[in-house]
Structure formats: C-alpha cells, structure tokens
Amino acid sequence: MNAYRSKPFTFPWPPIIYALAVLAALALQLCCPAEIPDTHFWLSNATGTLLLLLAVVLGVWALRTLKDGQTTVLPHRCASHLVTNGPYRYTRNPIYLAHTLAMAGLGILLEMPWLLPAAVAAVIVTTLVAVRREELHLLSRFGCDFERYCRSTARWI
Template identity: 45%
Template sequence: MNAYRARPNFIPWPPLLLVGLTLSAILLHLISPVALQFIGARPAGLLLICLALGIDLWAMRTLHEAHTTILPNRRSSHLVTQGPFRFSRNPIYVANLLLIIGMGLVSSNGWFVLLAPVDALLTHFLAVRREENHLLANFGFQYETYCRKVRRWI
C-alpha cells in the first residue's frame, strides 16, 4: 500500500507553523524590534486579516459540505475543486500568509512580514508536497487534471 494513501502527514504542520511563527515574531519583536510603520498600515493589515479569515471560513465550509476533512494530517475522502479551491489548491495556506502579514501590519511588528516567507517555505516542504502525494495516490488522474487547471498557491 502506498504510504501516502492513508494520510498525508502524521503532524498537522500548517496550524503549528502559524502558531509557532506568530509566537516567534512576538518574541523577536520584544528582543529586537523591527518597526513596520507607514501610512495606512493598520487599515491594510485589518483588511488582510479580514480577507484571510473570509478565505479560511469559505474553505472550511467548502470542505465540510464535501464531507472531507479540514485537518492537514487526516485522509481526504473527496477531491474538493469548488469554492476557493477553484482559484488555489491551497487557499487555507494562502490565508495563513495573509493573516501573518496582516498581523504584522496591524501590530507594526516587521518580524511577522519577515517570517511570512519562512511560513510559506516550511508549509510547502512539510505539508503541501506530502498532501499532493496523498491526493495523487488517492485520486490519480482526477487530481492531475485539477493540478493542470489550478495553481498551487495563487
């Protein structure tokens, strides 16, 4: 049996990364502040946070309606290609990045913005690649067709 068929991962990396990098940004800012201040930063940050939460809720609702898991370490029972998944194969991870950047803009903490690419890279290598192998093992040609139509991130 293909190891990826049962589950993509044993550890739910994306939410752990989000929490870990958020705490890291706060701690780093206390040790060595990196100010992020410009006109309109807070409203832009609030807009990004609202957009991120909206995408997350939309994606969660879409997954729930498809009767499949939202947890990144559980087996997917259905290939979801509707809702925000029409625009990105990983809309929740895109939302996580928007949330991190938004928190940085609202709090004037530049560490959030500096750690956003770290979140993207770690998410890609720890979660996305394994999830893609899981979906390919479970949905084969259907998943390959979806990949040709929809970008991985945006």
C-alpha cells in the same frame, strides 16, 4: 497500497508551523525591535484590516467548502473526496493562504514587521513539510483527477 494512501502524515504540522512562525516573530520583535514607518497610519491600518478580513473570509469559505464536499478539514486525516470548487478553484491551499494573509495583516496592524518575513518562512516550510506530502496523498487517492486539478490551479496564488 502505498504509504501515502491512508493519510498524508500522522501529525497536523501546518498549524504548528504557523504558530511557531508567530512565536519566532514575537521573539525577534522583543530582541530586535523593528518598526513600520508612521507616515501613512490610516493606509497601513486599512491594509492590515483588509488582509485580516480577507484571511477570515477565505478561511471560513475554504472550511465550509471542505465540509460541504464531505471530506476532512484536518490536515493529517485521509481525504475522502477531491474538492475543486469554492476557493479551491483559485488556489490548492486556501486555508494555508488564509493563515499567511492573517499573519501579514496582523504584522501591519500591530506594527510588527517581523510577522511579514515569518509569514514567508511559514509558507516555505509548510510547502516543504506539508503541502508536498499532502499532494502525494491526493495524487495516490485521486490520480488523474488530481493531476488535472494541479495543472489548472496554482499551489498558492
């Protein structure tokens, strides 16, 4: 049995990464205030609201799909089944994508542009710290089935 078989990692990094990205954006907003141009207030509100609603729907759908697939929703627990239906047909990381969309939507709604690059940074760090390790875990657990899934489904979008 290899080191990735039992679980991807011992600490749930992804939620911490996104929380730290939000805190970094707030700190940057306090020390270096940035503003979104006020030219199309209704458009920015509609866009931010749409992104936030999309994030909530995607996140709930992804969690429900994992529960229905009888596997863990916690990123530091061992996967018992390979889930490839629901939002997992379109992206291998719908929960992390939902976190990213929520950060972008809040950044637009709250007129805090620092949340947008913080969301991009969270994607990069999550990919490096968590996603690659989770993928190794899934590869060791599900082998060729996971390889086929990776070939047909994008990591993010």
